[in-house]
Amino acid sequence: MKNTAIVTKCVQGGYQAGNGEPRQVPIIQSTTFRYTTGEAMGKLFDLEANGYFYSRLQNPTCDTVAAKICELEGGTAAMLTSSGQAANFLAVFNIAGCGDHIISSASIYGGTFNLFAVTMKKMGIEVTFIDPDCTEEELNAAFRENTKAVFGETIANPALNVLDIEKFAKAAHAHGCPLIIDNTFPTPINCRPFEWGADIVTHSTTKYMDGHGTAVGGAIVDSGKFDWTAHAEKFPGLCTPDASYHGVTYTERFGLEGAYITKATAQLMRDLGVTPAPQSAFLLNLGLESLHVRMARHCENGLAVAKFLENHPKVEWVTCPMLESDKYYELAQKYLPNGACGVVSFGVKGGREAAATFMANLKMIAIETHVADARSCCLHPATTTHRQMTDEELIAAGVGPDLVRVSCGLEDAADLIADIEQALAAV
Ligand SMILES: *Cc1c(COP(=O)(O)O)cnc(C)c1O
Secondary structure, eight states: OTTSOHHHHHHHTTOOOOTTSOSSOOOOOOSBOOOSOHHHHHHHHTTSSOOOSBTTTOOHHHHHHHHHHHHHHTOSEEEEESSHHHHHHHHHHTTOOTTOEEEEESSOOHHHHHIIIIIHHHTTOEEEEEOTTOOHHHHHHTOOTTEEEEEEESBOTTTOOBOOHHHHHHHHHHTTOOEEEEOTTTHHHHOOGGGGTOSEEEEETTTTTTOSSOOOOEEEEEOSOOOGGGGTTTOHHHHSOBGGGTTBOHHHHHHHHHHHHHHIIIIIIHHHOOOOOHHHHHHHHHHHHTHHHHHHHHHHHHHHHHHHHHTOTTEEEEEOTTSTTSTTHHHHHHHOTTOOOSEEEEEETTHHHHHHHHHHHOSSSEEOSOOSOSSOEEEOGGGTTTTTSOHHHHHHTTOOTTEEEEEOOSSOHHHHHHHHHHHHHTO
């Protein structure tokens, strides 16, 4: 599928059926794989031959779907994980350990914020959270001797700020660090961060990629462009022998195009077992086949709802980077010219209480800790997903206590607006 349009890659990428083989990606529901000699299996363990031996590390169905996501992002290697959380954890932990430091945009998904600020801190990894709209000087000043990576979200969940990927990539590269971008909200249909200098892309495939609320999952894609060997002292895990894996040096054996994902698979997936299920990968692939068609409709509905909210007297503010009045409109025009996503945030006049009344009166749009589903849903983060954060942290993360997040699904826009209108009338 190399020289085809991204639309065609969605439908046919990753898997080509041979003569008489199943047209749809087969679900290889097997934990293990048989070999006729111990020698043949030994070669797999030494990473000398390609093949499968145990589904905790790799499974053909999962690899097929990872290959499609790799094609969509324009990367050189990719892997699926059991969740988006696992993807972001592995993406960072693959190159940072105890005593290291990373820089992250302060405006990120609540689960990732917690992972970085609490759990990874316990593991000895320090994180500096930085305002994504900071100046280049402020960004450069955040780097330390032991900084190993920079992290941000293309469109932050739920604050919806658009990251200036080029600004972050430039600063990261000037300090010998890769830029990791969580591209969950736009998907590769609306933005391909590698084209703007990002080095690693992660996804919660649970969202638009699956798109139907059926399977939790994640993905990591490597651009193959970051030269680990040029900063070998910073990345010994990739550039020196791995004693836990027969002394393999990943960059030597697998090149820049394969080292990062091979290490994450052979070492981290082996030890941590955040393995995707073949059945989930199959469902994810069904979602990917229509991703390009759905993203256009999600964006169309999101913009229609945002425009309605913008003119409503009971609405204090609306955030949707596709709106001309939005603070991030210009960055969105640059990075997301075909549309951002179907998620819209707004504040109901009257704050926390008014927001609760609005939520309680919705009929068709469901209250859910979810976004990016074919069916529209709605959330008040301050009382749910972000409830462990202090008010200061909430505001720093761009999620004020009055913020309501609507994920516009694939229904008729007029029906979505009618539901929102009657719920606002009850406030
Ligand atoms: C949901 C989400 C995650 C976490 O993904 P899970 O699949 O729920 O583990 C990470 N990043 C972003 C931007 C998300 O929206």
